[in-house]
Amino acid sequence: MAAPATPEAFSLTYSMFSLLLILFACVELGDAASAVHVYRLIQYDLAGVPLGSRISGLNHHAVSFPVDPDADLSRSALVVPLLDLDLSFLRDYITNKKLLGGLVILLPQKLSSKFGEFGKNVDLSRVKSVLHELEDLLVHSELPYPVYFAYESSTFDNLLGDIRGNNFSTQPATSTNGGYKLVISAPEAKKLSPPTISNFQGWLPGRKDGDSDQLPTIAIVASYDTFGAAPSLSVGSDSNGSGVAALLEIARLFSRLYSNPKTRGKYNLLFGLTSGGPYNYNGTQKWLRSFDQRVREGIDYAICLNSVGTWENDLWMHVSKPPENVYIKEIHEGFSEVAKDMGFSINVKHKKINISNPRVAWEHEQFSRFRVTALTLSGLSAAPEFLQSTGNLHDTRKSVDEKVVVRTVKLVAESLARQIYGHKGKNIDIFADSSSLAVNSHHIRSLLDLLSRTPRVAPFLSKNDPFLAALKKELSDHTVEVHVQNELLDGAFTFYDSTEATLNIYQVAGVTFDFLFLMVLGSYLIVLFSFLVITTRGLDDLINIFRRPTVRKSKSV
Amino acid sequence: MTLFHFVNCALLTFGPHVVYYSATPLSEYDTIGTCVKAAVVYLVTALVKLVCLATFLKVPENEGFDPYQELMKVLIGFIDVAGLYFALTQLTHRNISQNHKFQAVGLGWAFADSVLHRLAPLWIGARGLEFTWEFIFQGLEANANLVMTLSLAALGSLMWLRKNKPRTLVPTIYVCAFLLATMPSITRFP
Numbered sequence: 064m065a066a067p068a069t070p071e072a073f074s075l076t077y078s079m080f081s082l083l084l085i086l087f088a089c090v091e092l093g094d095a096a097s098a099v100h101v102y103r104l105i106q107y108d109l110a111g112v113p114l115g116s117r118i119s120g121l122n123h124h125a126v127s128f129p130v131d132p133d134a135d136l137s138r139s140a141l142v143v144p145l146l147d148l149d150l151s152f153l154r155d156y157i158t159n160k161k162l163l164g165g166l167v168i169l170l171p172q173k174l175s176s177k178f179g180e181f182g183k184n185v186d187l188s189r190v191k192s193v194l195h196e197l198e199d200l201l202v203h204s205e206l207p208y209p210v211y212f213a214y215e216s217s218t219f220d221n222l223l224g225d226i227r228g229n230n231f232s233t234q235p236a237t238s239t240n241g242g243y244k245l246v247i248s249a250p251e252a253k254k255l256s257p258p259t260i261s262n263f264q265g266w267l268p269g270r271k272d273g274d275s276d277q278l279p280t281i282a283i284v285a286s287y288d289t290f291g292a293a294p295s296l297s298v299g300s301d302s303n304g305s306g307v308a309a310l311l312e313i314a315r316l317f318s319r320l321y322s323n324p325k326t327r328g329k330y331n332l333l334f335g336l337t338s339g340g341p342y343n344y345n346g347t348q349k350w351l352r353s354f355d356q357r358v359r360e361g362i363d364y365a366i367c368l369n370s371v372g373t374w375e376n377d378l379w380m381h382v383s384k385p386p387e388n389v390y391i392k393e394i395h396e397g398f399s400e401v402a403k404d405m406g407f408s409i410n411v412k413h414k415k416i417n418i419s420n421p422r423v424a425w426e427h428e429q430f431s432r433f434r435v436t437a438l439t440l441s442g443l444s445a446a447p448e449f450l451q452s453t454g455n456l457h458d459t460r461k462s463v464d465e466k467v468v469v470r471t472v473k474l475v476a477e478s479l480a481r482q483i484y485g486h487k488g489k490n491i492d493i494f495a496d497s498s499s500l501a502v503n504s505h506h507i508r509s510l511l512d513l514l515s516r517t518p519r520v521a522p523f524l525s526k527n528d529p530f531l532a533a534l535k536k537e538l539s540d541h542t543v544e545v546h547v548q549n550e551l552l553d554g555a556f557t558f559y560d561s562t563e564a565t566l567n568i569y570q571v572a573g574v575t576f577d578f579l580f581l582m583v584l585g586s587y588l589i590v591l592f593s594f595l596v597i598t599t600r601g602l603d604d605l606i607n608i609f610r611r612p613t614v615r616k617s618k619s620v
Numbered sequence: 621m622t623l624f625h626f627v628n629c630a631l632l633t634f635g636p637h638v639v640y641y642s643a644t645p646l647s648e649y650d651t652i653g654t655c656v657k658a659a660v661v662y663l664v665t666a667l668v669k670l671v672c673l674a675t676f677l678k679v680p681e682n683e684g685f686d687p688y689q690e691l692m693k694v695l696i697g698f699i700d701v702a703g704l705y706f707a708l709t710q711l712t713h714r715n716i717s718q719n720h721k722f723q724a725v726g727l728g729w730a731f732a733d734s735v736l737h738r739l740a741p742l743w744i745g746a747r748g749l750e751f752t753w754e755f756i757f758q759g760l761e762a763n764a765n766l767v768m769t770l771s772l773a774a775l776g777s778l779m780w781l782r783k784n785k786p787r788t789l790v791p792t793i794y795v796c797a798f799l800l801a802t803m804p805s806i807t808r809f810p
Contacts, residue, residue, distance in 0.1 A: 244749055246749065567749075569748075569749040569750040569751070570750060570751055571749055571750070571751050572625065572751040574624070577624045577625055577628060580628050580756075581624075581628055581631075584628060584631055584632055584635070588631070588635050588636070588639050591636060591639050591640075591643070592639045592642070592643045593643075595639065595640060595643035595644050596643045596644075599643070599644045599645055600644075600645060
């Protein structure tokens with residue numbers, strides 16, 4: 064009976080031992096009270112000037128506002144909810160080159176799509192303006208300490224509550240009085256290889272009538288990559304996810320028309336998804352340069368889509384030729400005719416290009432530099448500054464309304480179709496809502512969802528990134544002759560890796576506590592010793608123990 | 621400062637054993653050999669207990685109360701008593717008085733228990749940055765365990781080694797011994 068049980072028993076013992084070992088391993092791995100996912104501020108060099116957060120590792124005690132203005136915070140990690148962050152304080156620290164041990168900025172959960180609607184009620188417009196200012200400040204300055212973004216959570220609420228409760232503000236937390244220790248053990252950020260930018264193009268060739276030579280081309284272009292303070296959070300749903308979604312939907316609509324020889328128009332349609340948008344539309348420039356001279360001259364005009372997901376009643380048409388120009392006038396008329404039917408207006412905004420200025424604010428300016436008529440449709444009324452409106456932290460899925468994108472798609476598609484099929488001036492609804500050619504809002508929604516899930520900062524998107532493969536697949540579903548162009552990004556950008564990390568929060572006891580504990584422990588052991596000696600051997604023995612050494616000493620002397 | 625905390629906790633866990641040994645006449649009569657032998661017996665007992673637990677106990681699928689399983693647990697708990705019995709009666713010691721013998725056995729037993737159950741978690745856990753009360757409580761538990769083991773050894777020595785027991789006290793001794801032996805099973809159900 065016992066013999067057959069023995070091997071089983073041994074295997075069980077063995078498994079119990081291994082279980083114990085695993086348990087110990089877990090204890091060692093997960094000994095932090097909590098581990099939080101954090102996103103680092105971008106670190107990059109622009110023409111040799113170091114910018115952004117320069118350090119990735121953090122190991123300091125947590126402090127929070129209000130802090131003593133004269134306190135030395137170079138050995139403390141400042142944890143601040145976004146809306147409590149005093150920007151003038153931060154600006155003061157940056158301009159005076161004062162050191163912080165680290166900075167952890169807590170973003171409202173509402174910004175993230177991950178947390179759904181469960182976040183606290185916050186004023187989103189205020190969040191937006193604060194974030195805008197903050198990002199502008201952080202991206203353009205050098206911060207010689209780690210700066211991280213994290214989403215607000217109960218962990219941080221507890222931490223902040225405890226810090227404020229203990230009032231470490233009057234007396235900054237150090238290793239002597241406990242508190243919380245924030246540890247990020249990230250390796251030093253390494254330089255990334257020069258970023259590749261991938262441009263995608265796809266054609267919908269028009270119908271050639273017998274001997275006709277080259278057909279005119281209309282190009283529809285959107286830039287898909289982003290740049291934001293935190294590369295891992297820079298999803299750019301509006302800038303320029305909305306443009307990409309609109310472009311792919313337009314491609315789908317026209318691919319249906321162009322698949323039937325009877326409805327194939329007399330224009331070639333060229334769809335371009337370009338990268339390098341935040342860096343003066345460097346990808347667009349490379350893409351245009353790669354074209355044959357004849358193809359480039361064949362482009363009648365180009366429509367660039369930029370941030371078309373948030374406008375309300377006015378869509379802006381940005382051009383670099385004066386609005387009196389015949390072409391521009393014609394295109395504008397085509398758009399406003401459809402817009403009037405849909406109940407909103409299209410405004411033209413003229414901005415001359417300065418060839419000597421390297422700044423390219425709109426994508427169409429790259430076309431204009433190649434003498435191709437082009438315009439940008441955008442919800443933004445003014446040209447963004449360098450590295451602005453290119454996928455900011457507040458630019459998430461929630462800021463984009465797919466209905467607005469649907470309207471944009473309808474506007475562009477309808478006016479294009481009227482021009483292609485020569486229905487200008489007639490009130491024909493080709494993409495009517497209930498027809499088989501209706502704009503598909505589900506398609507747009509799923510595209511926006513995908514784009515809003517994927518951070519698309521070019522240096523962190525490798526050539527083989529699944530997102531790029533998905534983009535190519537989507538484009539080749541609707542167009543032919545899909546071509547990917549891989550180029551290196553121009554300009555003096557150097558990027559650094561380590562964009563995400565895990566923040567370990569430890570609740571630590573101060574040295575004072577340990578000393579106190581040692582003293583209590585020492586007295587306990589002494590009392591125990593004396594008690595045992597007295598009860599087992601008597602008081603005299605106890606006294607003798609202390610007397611003996613002195614006796615010996617006197618002997619030796 | 622975590623090494624400091626570890627030292628503190630280790631002092632709390634193992635200090636009382638050392639103090640007990642050095643403060644009582646145990647040190648004067650050089651009973652360290654008995655302590656070591658008791659510790660070895662404890663190790664063997666623990667191994668046997670582990671094998672028995674693995675062989676006879678099922679992994680509970682639900683949190684229900686299974687009388688058979690509980691009985692098994694109590695019976696396996698008595699392996700400890702058997703081990704103590706062996707240590708007290710079968711081990712031949714040099715001329716050691718009965719009085720010192722049970723103390724030495726109890727002390728070695730409790731010390732081995734502390735080392736086996738508490739040293740590894742302490743080494744891994746208390747050196748981490750995170751502060752918890754867990755290891756301080758564990759140290760206090762080790763103190764309580766020392767007292768319990770000594771009492772159990774004292775009772776055992778009363779039962780098995782002393783010849784002239786007062787008649788009236790015998791049932792009390794047995795009830796106490798039973799309660800002590802089943803203490804681990806009892807404390808599991810708060």
